[in-house]
Amino acid sequence: MDIDVRFERYIEDHKLFTKEDKLLVAVSGGKDSMLLLTLLAQYGVSVEAAHCNFELRGEESDGDEGLVRTYCDQLGVPLHIRRFDTISYANSHKISIQMAARELRYDWFEMLRQEVGCDYIAVAQHKNDHVETVLLNLSRGTGLLGLQGILPKRDNVLRPLLFLTAAEVLSVVESLDVPYRDDSSNFSNKYARNKIRLDIIPQFEQLNPDFVSIMEDNIVRFQDAQGVLSLLVAQKRDELFVQIGEQQWEISKEAIKAQGISLLYYVFEPYGFSRSVLDDMLRALDAESGRVFLSEAYELLVDRRILRLRRKENSDELSELSGGEARVEWGDYIFTARCSADISVDRNPDIALLDYDKLIFPLTVRSWQEGDVFQPLGMTGTKKVSDFFIQKKINLFDKKNIPIVVNGNGELLWIATYQLDDRYKITENTQKVLKLVCNIR
The missing domain is CATH 3.40.50.620 (HUPs)
Structure with missing residues (x-):
């Protein structure tokens, strides 16, 4: 021809x-x-x-x-x-x-x-x-x-x-x-x-x-075999993975146990997990929850009844509130602050009322760090933030996404939407209030 x-x-x-x-x-x-x-x-x-x-x-x-x-x-x-x-x-x-x-x-x-x-x-x-x-x-x-x-x-x-x-x-x-x-x-x-x-x-x-x-x-x-395999693996992935957010999935531990390591390797292949890491993950399914397995771009958490898979996030992100009237963004959250003389109590969990005169600016918004402690509202002693998260049944992935507002002296002011630090609450002696509002974008 x-x-x-x-x-x-x-x-x-x-x-x-x-x-x-x-x-x-x-x-x-x-x-x-x-x-x-x-x-x-x-x-x-x-x-x-x-x-x-x-x-x-x-x-x-x-x-x-x-x-x-x-x-x-x-x-x-x-x-x-x-x-x-x-x-x-x-x-x-x-x-x-x-x-x-x-x-x-x-x-x-x-x-x-x-x-x-x-x-x-x-x-x-x-x-x-x-x-x-x-x-x-x-x-x-x-x-x-x-x-x-x-x-x-x-x-x-x-x-x-x-x-x-x-x-x-x-x-x-x-x-x-x-x-x-x-x-x-x-x-x-x-x-x-x-x-x-x-x-x-x-x-x-x-x-x-x-x-x-x-x-x-x-x-x-x-090529034909790869095409057939890719189709079957994609169907199995859709069956096992339940998407709960952008680049986040939940997977039943019991469903994972029913699969062989060879199939799981292909199911998790787009997320970069090696066969040895998946072997370790399978052995950890019946052990204590909380272990995290990493690939280059993703992390896999063994929780109580499920696995949680997500793309790695920058947990070191910091945002600063430089004064009494400000707006900053952190992750999926937007914080707005304004000053007021009104000391009326507001029980909205998305709002923190702080004694302005006790604050040292700039305030910092960041994620939880190992060793963080605070004094929960109504208590006289301190508590580890990690213990607070365990008590609230907040898993490792979620707690990294919870914004924490920190005073300029390094003390925690507010675990946003969860708990205020007792040392910075408003009292009858408060002269000026910083009203800090946290909203999800």
Whole structure:
């Protein structure tokens, strides 16, 4: 089948783009990207080219840039070139040269895409790259998700050559007389991907010459299996998780006990919990409540009858009331303050009436901290705030979200909406009252 027909069919089958779109094409000067630029120009879609000179191979890098510039001029394609100090970037970020080059080029591609008004970024990975990615992920201990290979379309990045093998790319390039340059670093097996390409895949091809095509079929099965698994896991997650707020869920402990660790790993996978953490969580279900298990972005609380999952919040947030007439925000709460000579009692739990002359400004609104104590209204001694929360059956997650108003001398004034400190209540001797109102946004 003619290459133009196969190319067009692949684009249409995977709904990669339309002729009304504008593409930014990543062009290195190698055979893959030069072929992609050629086919896109023949296809009739509007394109601009982007070339990265990573300044890693001296005159060879400059030669690649020169070839790309000449060919883009020949095709009438606008070209953008960016030079990078790749080694300095890698050293400063403590990453490999390959990872540095990847980060630099994709960050620039996306910035340039937006700048020149392109809809997508087109890169020239082919079927062999697809297989290499799976083998590389497999060698690193990936799960099923890592066996999906390279997707034809992901976010703003397109890969229109995934239907071609490396051998087919070379054949088409030669038949169309497309100029290209080989990157000498591609022939060194000191890099993991190159080692797979140069050493490992040829060994498999000795066992079966159609290894790449067979692997492509396997990858399709992996993708199908992942799709089915994702659907079933999503249904199980919807069954187990009861959303109680933005980025907050409740989960029945009894329901969790009925699930195996393998299923739970997939259910909790979007929240970043490792298998070992989930194992520890399961062992803690029948122990004393209050334990918290953490991932990078989420926290999971084992409460009395339920688990509570939520996105981590900044519990160190502080807000200050700088005077007698003020308004501040803290978390989901808004505090307003005003002064008055009225010493009438107001039993609204959202209002604190404080003896103004005992206050030291600025007052601070913050969350509970370990060791906090106060003198509850009507008592003569102090009490730990943590004990107060336990008495009120307030769990660890909720108590971190309860605002506490603190005097300038460090003493607690008010556990907002719950309890006033007796030392700062208004009395018959009070001359001036600070009325502090707490409202939820």
